[in-house]
Amino acid sequence: MSRDPLTTEARRENAAALASALGISFDEAAHALDLRIAVTADPSDAVACSVADEVISLLSRTVQDISSEVADGAIAAELIIGCAAPRTSAVPVYLTIEADRFSISRGRRATQTSARLPALFQLLAACYASGVALYHALGGSLPFSIPDPLSVEFRQLGVDLADLEKPIDIGHAYLAGAGAIGNGFLWAARYLQLRGQLDVVDDDAVSSGNLNRQMWFDRTDITLPKADRLVARAQPHFPHLKLEPRTSRLQGLPERSEGGPWLRRLIVAVDSRRARRAIQNEFPREVFDASTTDIREVVLHYHVQPTQNACMSCIYEPDAEESTREQHIADHLGVTLEDVRSERVSPAAAATIAGRYPKFAQRDLVGIAYDTLFKNLCAEGKLTTLEGKRVLAPFAFVSVLAGTMLALELVRRLSTGASSHDDNYWRISPWHPPLARRRILRPRQPGCLFCADPVLSAVNRSLWE
Ligand SMILES: [Zn+2]
Structure with missing residues (x-):
């Protein structure tokens, strides 16, 4: 992939996300992200080195300079793994990888080589470590606190470790959306x-601004169909799964x-509440x-029909923020x-x-x-309002965290056998x-626009009961 995925538009999308989070101007946010983070791992610690590579892939989509090199110039934070x-006098952030957890902290905890870890958990560690490293590189200016240490216990994830290595037959499934979360899902699921x-179903084309978060794409993909490009990039990593654009x-x-x-099995990675209701x-x-x-925040939802519990339209019901935002977009664009x-x-x-x-x-x-157009205008600093928050593009490590959790959910439901009768909804934070x-x-x-609609629910029952 091209060394520098950060096109001008991708930088703008990152700046818009940070400006909204901090309540600062677009230019101030762009300036704040113009920073350098160093990643340090012991070359003899294989797990530490591969997590370092993951972090560099993720943060290269967010900040100006992230690398394992210690070049001249100011470094805002140094992530030290294991x-x-x-190697620098920058703010240190330590990532410690143990057999049952990983921890990210301001003080050193590791006393030995990183524990062996499934590759999917290495990616998860990289997502959280990217967030904490960025948090400290920004001088702790994000409007929330993070725990120190931030420890992720693997038992909280609800999967049997052995199941991560076993074949999982997903039959003929569909992935709706080849954008940030669709990319993040396949970025994780390759493990x-x-x-x-x-x-892989998506009618959109790769735009320059997408490169801030859509991990598989680089500059050569811009203007080409997302579904085609995602499949072309990802397929070599899936020897037993046929990807169809x-x-x-x-x-x-x-x-x-x-x-x-x-539509027996559907993985949903579209970018709006309304699109989710349409898919329901x-x-x-x-x-x-x-x-x-x-x-x-990342939200995970699962259900299987017939269900007496929430469907996707129950979870993503129309709300005030959505209608305010739609009105706002209509006003700004001059359409109805x-x-x-x-x-x-x-x-x-x-x-x-x-x-x-x-x-x-x-x-x-x-x-x-319309959401894409709206993000584009936000990324020019033309529209920065509360109504836009939900559609703002997140940072790459947030989208990949969502994709990683989606991949883990596949394992949890299909291999470990967790039931939809026990839970169907999980809100997690990239910062906790x-x-x-x-x-x-x-x-x-x-x-609910789906469950409470007599015609739709009758069709649903006739299909799946
Ligand atoms: Zn419903």
């Missing part, structure tokens, strides 16, 4: 032994009009879903609320938007998601350790 000695076929929305696939049940209306039997709320709610820019709306924002060519706007007791069983919502 027993290695610090599992997946079998079967996964159709489908440049379409899930709602546009031909198999849906053939009648009968077709496609009657998936089993849903593995992950979403992010800017840089603060109905236009925004149709999710994609129509030819007529494209003409209106191009009239207001001459930097956009009308033909390039047709078919674009995941806790198993926070997994909950969300009930059905009385006014």
Whole structure:
């Protein structure tokens, strides 16, 4: 991959995320991310070295300079993995890897070589270590505190370690969304032994700004279809899983009009609440879903039909923030609320938007998601409001954390055998350790647009009961 994934637009998306988190100006945020983090690992500690490589891959999407080299110039923080000695006078952050946990702390804890760890847990350690290193590199200015140490106990994850090495047959499954979380999922799932076929469904093309968080893509992918590029990049890492690119929305696939049940297993990585509700209306039997709320939170949801508990439309019901934001987007773009709610820019709306924002060519706007357009405008510092928070692009390590948790959920449900009757919802923070007791069983919502709709629920029952 190209050495520097941070295009101008990718930097802007990162700055928009940080500006929103800190309540500072876009320019101040861009300046704050113009920093250098060093990563240090003992060359004789193989696990430490591979975690270092993961951290460098993740943070190279966020900060100006991250490397295992100690070059001249100011270094904002040094991440030291295992027993290695610090090489700089920068703020030290230590990552200690033990057999049952990893810990990230300001003081040294490691006394021996890193424990052997499944590669998926190495990636998980890299996600959390990236967050803590960035937190301290920014001088602790993020508007929340983090524990010291931040210790992730593997028993909280709910998977049998042995199951991480075993083959998992996913049958014929679909991945909806080849954006940040779709990328993050395959970035993590390459460390599992997946079998079967996964159709990667996305009708969008890679944009320059996407490179801040979509791990598999580099500059040569810009303007090309996401589904094609993700499959081309990822397939060599999945010897027993056939990846099939489908440049379409899930709602546009031909198999849906053939009648009968077709969507037996669905992994959801789309980028909005509304898109999730639309996908629920496609009657998936089993849903593995992950979403992010800017840089603060990852939400995991799982259900299998027929269920008396929450569906995806129950979890992502319309709320005030969503309608305020849609109105806000409509106002700024000069289109109607109905236009925004149709999710994609129509030819007529494209003409209106191009009239207001001459930097956009009308033909390039047709078919674009309104959320994508909104992120683009936010990333220029044109729109920075509370209403935009939820759609702001998170940092790469947050999207990859969501993808890693999604991959672990696949193992937990399909191999370790966790039941959807026990829990179907888990909110975790990139800045705090995941806790198993926070997994909950969300009930059905009385006014759910799917469950409470007599026609939809009758079709659902006829398909899966
Ligand atoms: Zn529902």
